[in-house]
Each structure stands twice: as C-alpha cells, then as structure tokens.
Amino acid sequence: MRVNEDIGVIGRLWLRVESLVNRNSGVPAPSGAGRELNPFYCLGAIGVFFLWVILFSGLYLFIFYRISATEAYASVERITHVQWYLGGVMRSLHRYASDGLVAVTVIHGLRHLALKRHANWRWVAWVSGVLTSVMVIAGGVFGYLMVWDEKAKLIAVYSSKLLEEAPFFGIPVGLTFALSENLTDQFFYIVLFIHFSSIIVIFMAVWIHLSRITKAMITPPKEVIYGLAFLLLLAAFVRPAVSDKAAELGHLVGNVSIDWFYMFLYPLMGHISPAWTIAVVVGAVFFVSVIPWVYRPRQNPTPSVAPDNCTGCELCREDCPYAAIKMVERKDASGYSLLASVMPERCASCGICAGACDYSAINLPGFAEEALKAEIKAFSSELVVNDTGILVFLCKKSADIKDKINGDGSIKGYALILALFLPCIGMLQPAMIDMAIDSGVPGVLAVGCRQGDCSFRTGNSWLNQRILMTRPPVVRRGIKRARIRTLWLSATETKGFFDGIERFRQDLSAGVKDD
Amino acid sequence: MIRTRRMASTQARLNIVITLLAMFFPVVLLSGLTHSFNPSGNGAVKIAFKKSGKRVVECDEKEAARKLGESYRESVRKGKGATIDLSKLSSCPSERHPVGVIVMVDGEKVLDKDFKAKGVRKDLASYVHEVLPVKAGVHGIKISMSDDGKKTSASYTIDAEVSIGPDEIILVGFDPVKDTLVIR
Numbered sequence: 243m244r245v246n247e248d249i250g251v252i253g254r255l256w257l258r259v260e261s262l263v264n265r266n267s268g269v270p271a272p273s274g275a276g277r278e279l280n281p282f283y284c285l286g287a288i289g290v291f292f293l294w295v296i297l298f299s300g301l302y303l304f305i306f307y308r309i310s311a312t313e314a315y316a317s318v319e320r321i322t323h324v325q326w327y328l329g330g331v332m333r334s335l336h337r338y339a340s341d342g343l344v345a346v347t348v349i350h351g352l353r354h355l356a357l358k359r360h361a362n363w364r365w366v367a368w369v370s371g372v373l374t375s376v377m378v379i380a381g382g383v384f385g386y387l388m389v390w391d392e393k394a395k396l397i398a399v400y401s402s403k404l405l406e407e408a409p410f411f412g413i414p415v416g417l418t419f420a421l422s423e424n425l426t427d428q429f430f431y432i433v434l435f436i437h438f439s440s441i442i443v444i445f446m447a448v449w450i451h452l453s454r455i456t457k458a459m460i461t462p463p464k465e466v467i468y469g470l471a472f473l474l475l476l477a478a479f480v481r482p483a484v485s486d487k488a489a490e491l492g493h494l495v496g497n498v499s500i501d502w503f504y505m506f507l508y509p510l511m512g513h514i515s516p517a518w519t520i521a522v523v524v525g526a527v528f529f530v531s532v533i534p535w536v537y538r539p540r541q542n543p544t545p546s547v548a549p550d551n552c553t554g555c556e557l558c559r560e561d562c563p564y565a566a567i568k569m570v571e572r573k574d575a576s577g578y579s580l581l582a583s584v585m586p587e588r589c590a591s592c593g594i595c596a597g598a599c600d601y602s603a604i605n606l607p608g609f610a611e612e613a614l615k616a617e618i619k620a621f622s623s624e625l626v627v628n629d630t631g632i633l634v635f636l637c638k639k640s641a642d643i644k645d646k647i648n649g650d651g652s653i654k655g656y657a658l659i660l661a662l663f664l665p666c667i668g669m670l671q672p673a674m675i676d677m678a679i680d681s682g683v684p685g686v687l688a689v690g691c692r693q694g695d696c697s698f699r700t701g702n703s704w705l706n707q708r709i710l711m712t713r714p715p716v717v718r719r720g721i722k723r724a725r726i727r728t729l730w731l732s733a734t735e736t737k738g739f740f741d742g743i744e745r746f747r748q749d750l751s752a753g754v755k756d757d
Numbered sequence: 758m759i760r761t762r763r764m765a766s767t768q769a770r771l772n773i774v775i776t777l778l779a780m781f782f783p784v785v786l787l788s789g790l791t792h793s794f795n796p797s798g799n800g801a802v803k804i805a806f807k808k809s810g811k812r813v814v815e816c817d818e819k820e821a822a823r824k825l826g827e828s829y830r831e832s833v834r835k836g837k838g839a840t841i842d843l844s845k846l847s848s849c850p851s852e853r854h855p856v857g858v859i860v861m862v863d864g865e866k867v868l869d870k871d872f873k874a875k876g877v878r879k880d881l882a883s884y885v886h887e888v889l890p891v892k893a894g895v896h897g898i899k900i901s902m903s904d905d906g907k908k909t910s911a912s913y914t915i916d917a918e919v920s921i922g923p924d925e926i927i928l929v930g931f932d933p934v935k936d937t938l939v940i941r
Contacts, residue, residue, distance in 0.1 A: 263776045279772070280773075282776075337788065338785065338788065341784045341785075342784050345784050349780070413884050416886050416888075417805050417886050420928060420930075465773055466777070469774045469777045470777060473774075477784075477785045491926075492928070494794075494799070494924045495794040496924045497791055497794075498792060499789040500791070500792050501789065502788070508794070509794075
C-alpha cells in the first residue's frame with residue numbers, strides 16, 4: 243500500500259517549528275491560491291538578497307575607503323562616525339547582511355538535511371552550497387582585515403599561524419605583522435582584491451548551486467524583503483557596526499569583540515594547535531561535503547518515456563523542477579520532431595513530468611498512469627452513493643496520515659472518503675480530476691506540501707495553476723471548481739488535513755453552487 | 758470576506774517580522790561578543806628577523822668566475838674558439854647553515870631552535886619568527902644566535918633586562934646594517 247513517506251524525528255521536529263510560523267502566514271490571494279510567506283521557505287532567496295545588500299553597501303564603502311597601511315583605519319572611522327547617517331549605516335548594513343548570510347546559509351543547509359533534501363539528484367547543490375559557505379566565510383574574514391583594528395590584528399596574527407603550517411608558504415607570513423614598518427600598502431591591496439573577488443566567486447558559486455534547478459527563487463517575497471530591510475536598518479541604528487581600537491602590533495591580541503559568524507576558528511586556536519585547526523577545518527568541510535553519499539535517503543526509480551505516445555510538446559521539460567528532461571530530435575515515422583528524454587542522474591522521480599503529460603507518454607514505476615486511472619475509477623464507483631463522498635489525492639510528503647489509513651485507501655473514522663497517494667501532488671494530471679468528477683464523485687481534494695515548500699519545488703504550484711487554468715494542461719473548464727479543493731500542509735499538519743476534510747464535507751452537504 | 762483576508766494578511770506580515778526578528782536577534786548578538794585571547798594578561802617576547810646562515814662549504818665564486826674569464830680570453834686569443842664551461846661555477850655548493858636561536862628568560866631556556874635556510878637548495882635566508890609568552894614584569898633576557906651551524910659558540914648574543922607590561926610584546930630583531938641583534 244502506498245502511504246506517506248517517513249521524514250524522521252528530526253524532520254518532524256523541524257516541521258513543527260515551521261508550523262508555528264505558518265500560523266496565519268498564508269496570505270489569501272484573490273485567486274484563492276494562497277501565498278506562503280514563511281521565511282524558512284525562502285532561505286536561499288534571503289541569502290541572495292543579503293548578497294545584493296553586501297555588494298551595494300560594499301561598493302559605497304569602497305568609494306571612501308583608503309587602501310593604505312597608515313590610512314585604512316582612519317578612513318573607516320571617518321565613514322563610520324563623520325558620515326554616520328549614510329556611511330555608518332552602509333557599514334552596519336554590510337556587517338549585518340554578512341552575518342545574516344552566514345546564519346541563513348547554515349539554517350538553509352540544516353533544513354535540507356533535516357528534511358532529507360540533500361542527497362541523490364541534489365548532490366551538486368549540496369556540495370556547491372558547502373563550498374559557497376566556505377568562500378563566504380573566507381571573503382568575510384578578508385573584509386574584516388581591511389578595517390585594520392584589533393579584530394583585524396587578531397585575524398592577521400592567527401591566520402598567519404595557520405598559513406605558516408601550510409607547506410606551500412615558505413616564508414613565515416607572521417613576519418609581516420611583527421612590526422608596523424613591515425606592513426605595506428601592498429598588503430591592503432591584496433586584501434582588497436581578495437575581498438572583492440570573493441563576492442564575484444560567490445555569485446558564480448551560487449550560479450552552480452542553482453544550475454540543476456529550473457525557475458529558482460532568487461528573490462524573497464516582497465513582504466519578507468521589507469521585513470529584512472526593516473530589521474537591517476533597525477540593527478544599523480540600534481547597534482551600529484563600529485571598529486575596535488586601531489591595531490597595535492606592539493601588543494598581543496587581548497580582549498577582542500569578535501564576529502562569531504566569521505571568526506569562530508580563532509577562539510578554537512587557543513585550545514588546539516594551528517596544525518590541528520587546519521585538520522579540523524579540512525575534515526569538517528570534507529565530512530559535510532560527503533553527507534549526500536554517507537546519509538542517502540532511498541530514491542524511487544526514474545520514469546520512462548513511451549516514444550509512441552510522446553508528441554514532443556515540451557510541457558514535461560517545461561515543468562520539470564530539476565531540468566532532468568531534454569528534448570531530442572526524432573526522425574522516425576511518428577510525424578513529431580522532438581522526443582522527451584529523461585536524464586536519470588538529475589531525475590527526482592517526483593512524477594511532475596507525468597502530471598504535465600496528457601498523452602500517457604511518461605510513466606513512473608509504481609505509479610503507472612493506467613493503473614492510477616483504474617484505481618480512480620474503482621474509488622469513484624464507491625464514492626457516488628451520496629453528496630459528501632470525497633476522493634483525496636495526497637502527496638506522500640504532505641500531511642502524514644499513515645496511522646489513519648486502511649489498506650483499501652479508506653480513512654479510519656471517515657466514511658466515504660478514499661485517499662490515493664502520489665509521490666508529489668504535481669503528478670496529479672488534470673485529466674484524473676476530470677475523470678473523477680465525470681464519474682460522479684462529489685468532491686476531489688488535492689493535498690500537497692505548503693505553498694512555497696514543495697518537496698520537489700514546484701509540484702503544488704503547478705497543480706494550483708492547472709486548476710486555475712493558467713498552466714497547461716488544465717482542469718476542464720466545465721468542471722465546477724467548488725467540487726475541487728486544495729489543501730497545502732506540511733507532514734506534521736495532520737489536524738489541518740482532517741479539519742479541511744470536515745469543512746469540505748460541510749460545504750458539499752450545503753450544496754455545490756455553480757461557479 | 759475581504760476584511761477577513763486583510764486581517765489574515767496583516768497577521769501574516771506580523772508573523773514574518775516576528776520570525777525574522779527571532780532569526781535576526783542572535784545574528785546581532787553574535788556579531789560582537791567579546792572573547793579574551795590572553796586571559797592571563799601575559800606579555801611576550803617576539804623574535805622576528807631574516808638572516809642568512811653561513812655557507813656550509815665556503816666557495817669563492819668570484820675567484821672561480823675570474824679564472825673562468827681568464828681562460829676564456831686566453832682561448833679566444835689563441836684562436837682555439839670561444840668556449841666557456843659554466844658548469845664549474847654552478848657546481849659550487851651554495852647550501853647555507855640554519856640559523857640557531859637560543860632564548861633564555863631569567864636563566865631558563867625557553868627556546869632552542871634551528872631555523873632552516875629557505876629554498877630548494879637551502880641557499881636562501883632563514884626566517885626566524887617565534888612568539889614566546891612571558892609573565893608581565895621585569896625579566897632578564899638573553900638571546901644567542903649562531904649562523905655557522907655551531908650552536909656552542911654563538912655568533913651573536915644580546916643580554917638585557919626588560920620590563921614587559923600586560924599584553925605587551927618585546928620584539929627582538931636583527932639589524933643588518935649594524936650586524937647585531939636588537940631589542941625594541
């Protein structure tokens with residue numbers, strides 16, 4: 243029997259926290275589609291937003307920064323205090339957006355791990371994400387060097403200890419920081435060059451990170467942007483970013499206010515040797531990078547294309563959230579010029595492509611179209627007996643009801659409700675909804691993941707648009723929309739599922755009005 | 758219906774701000790927490806300089822080059838052809854001794870280390886860089902440096918009484934002009 247997939251204890255805990263945020267975070271759109279504004283659903287986009295803030299505030303600061311061993315500190319002080327109303331604010335935005343970037347990157351990674359969205363076809367995104375994080379931290383550390391205050395001295399002195407352990411550094415870098423006279427403008431030019439380059443490299447890494455997904459969300463919803471802008475400005479005025487004392491090389495690094503998002507390694511170096519620190523860093527990066535292979539959730543088999551049925555319409559390629567379908571030229575006697583072809587290494591086996599195909603040209607193993615339609619027919623014949631029967635199409639990643647479901651698809655304690663599980667609600671073909679309604683089923687309920695948080699990125703949105711007839715293939719115009727309902731719930735929101743069923747049933751008993 | 762939607766929308770926005778605030782508060786907090794990297798308040802003696810050790814095998818390259826030039830001119834003069842064999846010059850070993858440094862603080866040896874010459878052939882200078890923590894206060898410091906591979910007979914020494922404040926660094930360098938160790 244097909245039931246919900248288990249997301250594990252950590253996944254459930256994570257979703258419970260997100261459910262707290264979800265209370266009231268769905269803004270009903272005029273179309274009834276709903277728009278989820280949960281910041282957890284757009285962490286990557288928030289990261290990109292922070293990158294833009296960092297870039298533009300950084301460019302502004304660069305105008306007034308002096309690349310000089312003797313003037314760097316004074317120029318930053320002028321920016322911060324003389325021009326506090328703009329330069330100081332820009333500096334604070336630069337700082338807090340950078341810190342926010344590390345924070346959201348970490349939460350983004352942990353979230354994907356907790357929800358088992360890190361392995362198989364997602365390995366490129368995972369590995370590039372880990373390397374991007376390393377680059378973000380390295381780039382940020384170089385940024386702190388530019389100020390040349392006590393924080394910068396800490397970085398310079400401790401990082402040189404690390405570099406001296408590296409076999410390719412023949413000359414002790416620490417000698418540069420032994421005396422103020424040793425410090426040249428050239429050093430600041432190098433630091434600036436690396437800091438500037440880092441943001442370009444990070445943007446390129448983000449591009450790789452997104453290379454295997456289509457229609458990536460790189461801008462958060464405007465409400466989230468306003469919220470972030472407000473908080474960044476609030477932090478800039480309440481706790482502006484300021485420098486420590488100017489770096490004094492004649493003294494040891496003493497008490498320093500450190501940015502724990504970027505400088506967490508340096509306190510560690512007080513306890514372990516530089517060689518061990520390097521070993522810990524390299525080991526940690528390696529270990530985190532290989533997680534997709536160490537901890538690999540099971541993946542369903544990939545779908546197959548039936549060439550005889552494929553018309554080359556490209557809807558499957560258009561809808562695939564992971565760019566796993568390419569159109570190849572065909573020269574057979576079919577009369578069509580293109581044929582869909584699945585790239586197994588990219589395929590998530592979500593079935594969204596099958597949901598986009600009206601011609602039975604794509605079949606997902608275990609969810610063959612003909613078998614599904616036969617099940618719908620069988621279920622429909624059981625549900626036509628009165629006006630409140632509901633056929634539920636349920637995403638396996640959505641509301642977890644596996645404890646309440648019987649082997650025949652019925653739900654314990656609920657008469658005349660039958661559930662049919664799909665790997666993703668995006669796999670539900672509009673023709674299947676048409677078929678159920680045409681067979682006399684009073685109501686069809688499609689249950690998918692929260693809008694904005696489809697496990698396969700876009701399945702719930704595509705179905706929504708198909709019902710609203712804004713994305714082909716569409717649910718037939720003649721079908722009364724009041725007989726179709728959608729519910730967007732996370733795996734832990736089981737109560738929402740049953741509440742939704744009750745409401746739908748009440749509405750059905752009250753009578754379906756013409757749209 | 759519209760009013761309900763507006764209320765839900767306002768609540769949603771409030772929810773976003775609360776969530777972002779909850780996420781952002783630790784960000785602001787962790788962005789400037791103080792950490793003590795020298796809780797004991799110690800000072801330090803930093804030894805930092807660049808010095809070439811003496812060559813392991815003394816080889817007079819100038820004399821060898823002069824002789825080579827002479828033999829070249831001679832062969833040209835005698836019409837034997839303009840041939841020159843530079844391999845004799847490059848065969849002159851250029852490896853240098855490491856620079857050995859011994860540091861005594863209040864009569865106690867705190868460092869005894871050889872700093873190898875850099876370069877693939879070990880024919881470049883040695884870079885000496887060590888930071889030795891010492892308690893704040895007045896200390897007798899003696900530094901011996903040898904550049905000829907014989908640690909028993911130091912080529913350079915400096916002996917001084919210095920006052921080191923908390924977190925303060927006393928820098929020991931090498932003045933190549935005066936050819937002597939210096940304390941700053």
